[in-house]
Amino acid sequence: MSEDKETPEMRREKLRQEEIKQNPAGNLSDAFNRNESGNLTDLVGGLSWKVTGIVLLVLIGFLAALLFFR
Incomplete structure (x- = not known):
């Protein structure tokens, strides 16, 4: 391409x-740091905008059900 x-x-x-x-050593450090803090951009980057919207909904x-039935 x-x-x-x-x-x-x-x-x-x-x-x-x-x-x-x-x-390669820097990549190892990045992997440890990503594991500690999480990486939302990798999660959302792998999904389409429709799937991301469904997950958010x-x-x-x-959360609304938790607050309503509390």
């Missing part, structure tokens, strides 16, 4: 792979 037709997701993955090749509905 040419550079012009490359999607942003493909570009991010390509840059991530290049960084892993150049600095389910979470909001769950």
Whole structure:
């Protein structure tokens, strides 16, 4: 696929792979830090906008039900 037709997701993955090749110890540190704090952008980046919206609606509905039935 040419550079012009490359999607942003493909570009991010390509840059991530290049960084892993150049600095494997830094990648290990990043993985430990991500594990401690969580990474919402990776979660949402892997989902489509429709699925993200559904997940948000389910979470909001769950929270509303907790408050209503309390």
